[in-house]
Amino acid sequence: MAKEATRAAYGKALAELVQENENVVVLDADLAGSTKTAEAKKVCPERHFDMGIAEGNMMAVAAGMAASHKIPYASAFAVFATGRAYDQIRNSICYPNLNVKVCATHAGLTVGEDGASHQSLEDIALMRALPNMKVFQPCDGVEARAIVKAVADIDGPCYVRLGRLAVDTVNDPDTYKYEFGKGIVMKKGAKVAIIATGMMVQEALKAAEQLDFDPTVININTIKPIDKDLIIETAKTHDAIVTVEEHNVIGGLGGAVAEVLADQKERCPQYMMGVKDEFGQSGTPAALLDAYGLDAAHIAEFIQKL
Amino acid sequence: MNVEELKKHANHVRQNAIRAVYSAQSGHPGGSLSSADILTYLYFEVMDINAENVGSIDRDRFVLSKGHITPGYYSVLAEKGFIPQEDITTFRKFGSKLQGHPNMNYIEAVDMSTGSLGQGVSTAVGMAMANKLDGNKHHIFTLLGDGECQEGEVWEAAMAASHYKLDNITFMVDCNHLQIDGEVEKVMNVYPLDKKFEGFGFEVVKANGHDFEAIKNAFDYALSVKRKPAVILWNTVKGKGVSFMEDQAGWHGKAPNEEQFKQAMKDLGGDE
Numbered sequence: 001m002a003k004e005a006t007r008a009a010y011g012k013a014l015a016e017l018v019q020e021n022e023n024v025v026v027l028d029a030d031l032a033g034s035t036k037t038a039e040a041k042k043v044c045p046e047r048h049f050d051m052g053i054a055e056g057n058m059m060a061v062a063a064g065m066a067a068s069h070k071i072p073y074a075s076a077f078a079v080f081a082t083g084r085a086y087d088q089i090r091n092s093i094c095y096p097n098l099n100v101k102v103c104a105t106h107a108g109l110t111v112g113e114d115g116a117s118h119q120s121l122e123d124i125a126l127m128r129a130l131p132n133m134k135v136f137q138p139c140d141g142v143e144a145r146a147i148v149k150a151v152a153d154i155d156g157p158c159y160v161r162l163g164r165l166a167v168d169t170v171n172d173p174d175t176y177k178y179e180f181g182k183g184i185v186m187k188k189g190a191k192v193a194i195i196a197t198g199m200m201v202q203e204a205l206k207a208a209e210q211l212d213f214d215p216t217v218i219n220i221n222t223i224k225p226i227d228k229d230l231i232i233e234t235a236k237t238h239d240a241i242v243t244v245e246e247h248n249v250i251g252g253l254g255g256a257v258a259e260v261l262a263d264q265k266e267r268c269p270q271y272m273m274g275v276k277d278e279f280g281q282s283g284t285p286a287a288l289l290d291a292y293g294l295d296a297a298h299i300a301e302f303i304q305k306l
Numbered sequence: 307m308n309v310e311e312l313k314k315h316a317n318h319v320r321q322n323a324i325r326a327v328y329s330a331q332s333g334h335p336g337g338s339l340s341s342a343d344i345l346t347y348l349y350f351e352v353m354d355i356n357a358e359n360v361g362s363i364d365r366d367r368f369v370l371s372k373g374h375i376t377p378g379y380y381s382v383l384a385e386k387g388f389i390p391q392e393d394i395t396t397f398r399k400f401g402s403k404l405q406g407h408p409n410m411n412y413i414e415a416v417d418m419s420t421g422s423l424g425q426g427v428s429t430a431v432g433m434a435m436a437n438k439l440d441g442n443k444h445h446i447f448t449l450l451g452d453g454e455c456q457e458g459e460v461w462e463a464a465m466a467a468s469h470y471k472l473d474n475i476t477f478m479v480d481c482n483h484l485q486i487d488g489e490v491e492k493v494m495n496v497y498p499l500d501k502k503f504e505g506f507g508f509e510v511v512k513a514n515g516h517d518f519e520a521i522k523n524a525f526d527y528a529l530s531v532k533r534k535p536a537v538i539l540w541n542t543v544k545g546k547g548v549s550f551m552e553d554q555a556g557w558h559g560k561a562p563n564e565e566q567f568k569q570a571m572k573d574l575g576g577d578e
Binding site: 025046047049051052054056057059060061062063064065066067068069070072087088090091092095096097 | 363369409410411417418419420421422424425426428429430431432433434435436437439440442458459462463465466469470
């Protein structure tokens with residue numbers, strides 16, 4: 001299977017977008033080579049602005065550009081984009097509802113060797129709690145490309161969570177179509193439904209093959225607004241839901257699904273797989289996913305025991 | 307407009323600022339009064355904003371980075387006719403467009419929502435960068451407090467304005483030397499601001515922020531600077547115009563009682 005990091009797909013899509021839409025501007029915080037916005041700089045240097053290692057200023061500058069009718073794509077590592085610049089995203093972007101696209105890379109444990117300081121496990125929770133903000137996480141390069149293009153036409157603040165690691169391309173580039181706010185049933189099965197986001201979708205698909213029954217696998221690429229109808233229907237027609245994410249179990253996809261199901265009477269139980277309210281550490285992505293119980297083998301084992 | 311007319315407008319702005327804070331029984335009179343003359347001159351003599359172009363970005367824009375001095379800011383906008391005068395007493399009340407800190411989506415003439423110190427100046431830099439990109443010749447102005455300059459983001463914004471050679475933005479600092487906890491120099495000294503801004507590549511202008519001749523000259527000079535940004539350090543008096551508020555940190559964010567309100571209006575030659 002072909003592999004591509006969602007950040008790599010972001011760079012390619014952005015390079016097309018700056019050429020297609022003259023209102024698109026790109027801002028980066030000295031990480032253009034890593035976030036891949038350098039791809040856009042190559043083709044359109046006059047609309048790529050390096051703002052230096054100053055994420056807070058970058059986000060508020062992006063807000064000022066949006067107030068001037070630009071469509072800024074602002075990138076940094078997820079931990080700094082959403083953590084260091086949280087107040088700027090809250091007060092200068094979300095409160096005035098300005099059209100800024102925060103495309104953050106290096107989210108989750110699979111940053112790997114850089115360790116906990118660089119592994120963002122709280123960003124979905126932070127961004128999801130902000131009024132006006134919409135939250136996206138593509139599962140592969142095909143979906144990343146589609147979402148990066150789609151958010152240019154979705155008015156208001158958007159947060160796109162991207163990864164460093166090259167991941168399997170699980171979607172067919174010829175037939176894939178992104179629909180805002182709609183979850184995708186990747187595999188229709190019974191009894192247990194695995195609801196995953198980002199690269200956990202590929203781990204869930206692999207886990208499904210290791211089980212002695214066929215579970216349902218759902219990809220939630222739009223975490224906010226989340227596909228309530230699909231989640232409620234899934235909770236009615238399955239015996240258990242297992243949410244899987246490369247994020248703290250507090251406030252992420254699992255939390256978002258639990259919020260949808262909280263007032264439902266006809267529903268199955270929900271189990272949450274994710275990082276259990278702790279920091280990451282250095283290691284290879286594979287070693288970390290194993291250690292934190294988030295690879296296909298651990299997902300399959302957990303479901304088999306239900 | 308002659309100096310007497312400007313003084314009349316500025317005095318009315320001060321009266322309305324006090325009226326707003328008294329009516330809300332909350333808000334920030336001190337910095338509203340220290341910046342009243344500067345903002346009056348900016349809106350009446352410098353910016354090309356009017357009833358026809360107010361809804362567009364094809365005009366000069368202003369970002370109130372020290373977002374808490376809404377009593378003065380809204381009063382200037384009311385003086386220009388962008389906010390109905392009678393709305394001033396709805397300030398900070400439930401359902402009012404006159405929020406405690408400015409919201410650009412509620413008032414057409416407000417160019418940016420602000421309130422978290424240090425951010426407005428960055429958004430102003432973003433506007434100036436966008437204007438450069440578009441060949442939009444209009445100018446961006448932003449007003450900061452001297453205490454606000456303790457925020458690191460102010461210097462990130464200054465660095466960017468200088469790096470991108472933004473001669474289409476003017477930073478202004480209301481140097482009243484007081485912040486909530488006391489004297490700026492004692493709380494956390496940010497001075498000398500002239501040397502700091504020079505170090506960041508700015509053309510620095512210093513002027514008396516209560517003398518309209520000096521205000522005019524400072525704007526004229528700042529707007530003539532090319533290939534680098536300019537900052538005007540306004541030497542001002544916090545609480546200017548109200549006897550018992552002048553140079554008192556305690557009046558940064560406090561509302562007058564009835565007796566104090568009457569005294570303030572008397573000081574400002576008002577009719578209440």
